[in-house]
Amino acid sequence: MHSIKSKIGSVNVTLLLNLTLVFLLLAMWTGLSLSTSTFLTAGNITNLMRQCALLSILAIGQTLVIITAGIDLSVGALVGLSSVIVALLLTSGVSIPLAILITLVMGAAIGLYHGIAIRKFGIPPFIITLASMSVFVGIGLLITNGATVSGLPKEFTRFSRQDFLGIPSLFWMVIGVGLPMHFLLKQTKWGRHIYSVGSNPEAARLSGIDINATVCLVYVLSGSLAALVGVLTASRISIGLATTGTGWELLSIAAAVIGGASLFGAVGGVAGSVLGALALTTINNGANLLNVNPYWQQIITGFLIVVIVYLDQLRRRR
Template sequence: MIPKLIWREPIPTTTITSGASAVSGTGGAAPAAAPPRRRVVTLGDITGRESGGLVVLLVAVGILTLTSDEFLTTGNLSNLARQVAIFGIIAVGELLVILTAGIDLSVGSVLGLSGCVTALLLVRGMPILVALLLGVALGTVLGAINGLLVTRAKLPPFIATLGMLGIARGATLVITDAKTVQGLPTGFQTIANGTVLGIPNLLIIAALVTVVVWFLLTRTVFGRYVYAVGSNPESARLAGVPVRTVTISVYAISGLLAGLGGILLTSRLGAGIPTAGTGFELNAIAACVIGGASLFGAKGSAIGAATGALIMGVLNNGGNLLAINAFYLQIGIGVLILVAVGFDQLNARRAASSG
């Protein structure tokens, strides 16, 4: 038996129906007070979508442990953690957008621009902390602009963020003259390459980001709003959810984490690379889907996105250890994405037929 968590929550003034309609209690005769709504949530609802990704991860780790003597070595695990950490941070930010049924194709270019701007500021003598804050702020502003384009200009998320992808990448090439920015301070490089008690700093930062976003989505009103917007934005609006504010916020957070990822990648490489982040947006989306997120919104979790990033990292790392052609790995990851989306569609059809 799966244990059940039961809580009561009051019905708001506006009652959401299964469609986009709503009945408001502000006009006409005052409606009778409704009893508290009873909602039943099982642990299977909370962890079900992540369990598939965890099974795939455990199987991959088990196979690599048996087939490669180098996989569980300290050096390889440390290298794997550093590789996966940045993808995981970007994937968690992408997840927030996907939960609202949106998409952010600009995270890779925003990562590159934030990293190169930070590198340029450091080379010109700006203090490390100030340069870091400005780099993260730049990513946040670009993400907020994406949100404004979606909510105010009414552009489809795909088009708005595709445009930002081109703008950010072009701006990066212009300000760097398409050249690598070198000569970064040693203290800055230590941020991504250092360790705490043998644990890579990058892994610690990625874990903290994942925990913060998990808490945001599961323990705050904002998290409920995010899922509500992804489920049915019109019904959410009628229920009093600030849909525009929530949408802008998730794009801003996605940009913030992309900016953070750019700074960490620049720190790890010890240089600002104008082409850094190319293709990262596709990897972030793939990690979210493999981790159980639905591109139709309202389904997914921060832990699932981080798990998806870890699965991709383990597959790539294992392929290198076993000398598997990288092209075959790309095919395998593509198949994994199709299978994940296929299962999501199948579950959605089953839920619709049973309802």
């Protein structure tokens, strides 16, 4: 009975956070619409959706890891490395589908490496992914000599600029990723295992859950989605650049936390992550339109994280 009440309480808190974010977004969009003449234009909204799409996909993967009480600081560097790898493959004559597949497999393999290092060798997630962040940036810069990789096929770069039914193709990717991940978390035994591991690893182990497999799964998904974002980024900016994802690991964590994920584990969801990413993107977009110093975005983001983590602590104490 206590377990059922806890689950219901968790659902209610998540729903409340999502609704709060929706109202916050409506307030920001209303304010920006009244204060600028360009915010609600088709061009700006389309650009906003494209920017939000990349961060949303990255935040979804980060959320899966955070639900298990882990963290993945390597995703930003992996975005940059993946953009370089797919660009090098394409400029070497590899077909677009094969180049994308190889890049995604690389991301999954890196995620598996993180999962094994954490579970088999007992390396804390913060340490192993922090080390990988440095390594991936170094590898990307080494194989490109610090330069960009250009000359990508037009068929590859065209995708990120296309719309379908009035919605940017990049945002359709969010739907394509988000729906299966939501189903995984909410409707499958793997999803229940992910939440259980984040709630109480020892209890999860005693109940027969394979913790090693569960942790490896979330890091494989996180690595795969980071690699996908790297591919989409290369398509959007038409180059491979090792440093293109610098700082994105922090933004993905911020989006997940603002979207309701708890850094203590066992709380979070796909919808909240997308809403969190949209909130951060709106802040950045609004700051640009209002000619506000972009550094204010970092200050506001940091403030939001502190407030939400504090509220989460209060909730846990109660």
